[in-house]
Amino acid sequence: HGLTTRLPAALDNGEFFIEYQPLVRLDDGTVRGAEALVRWLHPVHGVLGPDRFIPLAESTGLIVPLGRWVLEQAVRQARAWHAADHPFRVNVNLSPSQLRHPALVADTVAVLAGAGLDPSALCLEVTENALIGADEAELRPLRQLADLGVDIALDDFGTGYSNLSYLRRLPVSTLKLDRSFTRGMQCAPADPVDVKIVEGIVSLAHTLDLSVTVEGVETGTQADHLRLLGCDTAQGWYYARPGPPDRLHALSLADA
Numbered sequence: 381h382g383l384t385t386r387l388p389a390a391l392d393n394g395e396f397f398i399e400y401q402p403l404v405r406l407d408d409g410t411v412r413g414a415e416a417l418v419r420w421l422h423p424v425h426g427v428l429g430p431d432r433f434i435p436l437a438e439s440t441g442l443i444v445p446l447g448r449w450v451l452e453q454a455v456r457q458a459r460a461w462h463a464a465d466h467p468f469r470v471n472v473n474l475s476p477s478q479l480r481h482p483a484l485v486a487d488t489v490a491v492l493a494g495a496g497l498d499p500s501a502l503c504l505e506v507t508e509n510a511l512i513g514a515d516e517a518e519l520r521p522l523r524q525l526a527d528l529g530v531d532i533a534l535d536d537f538g539t540g541y542s543n544l545s546y547l548r549r550l551p552v553s554t555l556k557l558d559r560s561f562t563r564g565m566q567c568a569p570a571d572p573v574d575v576k577i578v579e580g581i582v583s584l585a586h587t588l589d590l591s592v593t594v595e596g597v598e599t600g601t602q603a604d605h606l607r608l609l610g611c612d613t614a615q616g617w618y619y620a621r622p623g624p625p626d627r628l629h630a631l632s633l634a635d636a
């Protein structure tokens with residue numbers, strides 16, 4: 381695969397960049413933070429999304445240095461927001477090999493300390509499927525990060541096969557509800573089965589003291605339904621597409 385062989389050089393050549401997609405509080409519409417989403421500005425193919433190269437980076441091991449680079453950039457960006465009086469939180473995706481890497485905790489702590497960012501301003505997103513079947517030893521690094529104050533979010537929640545009682549054992553503080561549930565909120569009235577499912581998840585999450593973020597919100601109708609169902613935070617094209625980091629300042633001023 382041509383893309384695979386070029387990946388290591390691309391990291392050295394500075395061909396990756398990050399877009400940020402805002403996360404908005406459903407109760408008052410203010411910006412809570414943003415998810416860092418990596419892109420590759422390929423010299424021939426133009427901008428490539430993560431779906432085109434994250435799986436390759438994962439299978440070749442480049443995901444570890446690439447992921448560390450993303451973390452470093454995102455944490456520095458959060459520090460810059462804070463310095464400009466915007467206390468946004470930044471979300472960074474962790475792939476399965478990063479989760480298993482022995483230096484995850486030390487690297488993350490070093491990156492936070494290097495930027496002078498409080499751990500509570502960082503949220504690490506791990507997919508439900510990456511944690512299914514993980515035993516206590518495999519969860520220890522995440523638990524250590526959670527104990528340091530880093531927020532851990534379960535990404536694409538509802539698409540995996542984890543049983544719900546398993547949630548109690550995970551060091552997570554946020555569920556990121558998969559886009560597929562948001563789709564059922566498009567009509568008025570909303571899809572009654574999806575409403576029941578979201579109600580159930582929100583009630584379970586809040587019982588376990590977890591916050592609920594919904595993904596893929598594209599319309600005001602969806603946002604209204606999800607707010608009434610008690611979801612805490614939303615992300616999606618209705619608020620903003622992924623974009624440059626400075627745009628968050630303007631969005632948050634527009635709220636005020």
Ligand code: G
Nearest residue numbers: 416417418429430431434447450473474475
């Ligand atoms: O950017 P886009 O909206 O196309 O995101 C597609 C997928 O790529 C998402 O599921 C997201 O979790 C993943 N992704 C984006 N950036 C990163 C990253 O820095 N690391 C990892 N592991 N996955 C990412």
Ligand code: G
Nearest residue numbers: 473535536595596597598615616617618622
């Ligand atoms: O980590 P995750 O897989 O959730 O990454 C978010 C992905 O969802 C990215 O590919 C992003 O571009 C995409 N996305 C973000 N907001 C929306 C939206 O409102 N609608 C759709 N269809 N996709 C979205």
Ligand code: MN
Nearest residue numbers: 415473505535
């Ligand atoms: Mn994510």
Ligand code: NA
Nearest residue numbers: 535536556595
């Ligand atoms: Na996701």
